[in-house]
Amino acid sequence: RLARLSSSILQLTRLDNAASLSDVAEYDLDEQLRRCVIMFSNDWMAKNIEVSGDGINEITYFGNEDLMQHIWINLIHNAIKFTPENGKISVSSEERNNRIFVTISDTGIGMTPENAQRIFDKYYTENRNSTSKGLGLGLSIAHKIVNLCGGKITVESKPGEGSTFTVELPRA
Numbered sequence: 001r002l003a004r005l006s007s008s009i010l011q012l013t014r015l016d017n018a019a020s021l022s023d024v025a026e027y028d029l030d031e032q033l034r035r036c037v038i039m040f041s042n043d044w045m046a047k048n049i050e051v052s053g054d055g056i057n058e059i060t061y062f063g064n065e066d067l068m069q070h071i072w073i074n075l076i077h078n079a080i081k082f083t084p085e086n087g088k089i090s091v092s093s094e095e096r097n098n099r100i101f102v103t104i105s106d107t108g109i110g111m112t113p114e115n116a117q118r119i120f121d122k123y124y125t126e127n128r129n130s131t132s133k134g135l136g137l138g139l140s141i142a143h144k145i146v147n148l149c150g151g152k153i154t155v156e157s158k159p160g161e162g163s164t165f166t167v168e169l170p171r172a
Contacts (some may be wrong), residue, residue: 016077
């Protein structure tokens, strides 16, 4: 846990000091999303969560593949962590108006509007799920990466109904 914290703080510090992203290249965003979903297959199968990637459309993106993967891993992991057994998660992507939209929705525990406003703050954890011991840095790092890409990340959530995170990225 301490090693994860140190690594996350170091990554956040690097992102805070970055003016732009390096190591950018064109890659298949749709395949990256699918790989991230598959990466957590043991976790969502153990909870009997139905995961749908039917809405993932073919999209080529120009960006830092490793940093973008961090975003999807964090959002998918959180969706699994906060979705109870027999819940549902969907991942979709689309391109419209020269923008790319990636949406990750779950039927999890959701959150209040007050908590939703704070989830991108450093070290913020809601602590409603005593079995999850998050560091409060994952969404903050994801937020920084999306901002460096010239995009934005938003959340819509209601307690007991789940959450929907949308990442909007400019078409390079």
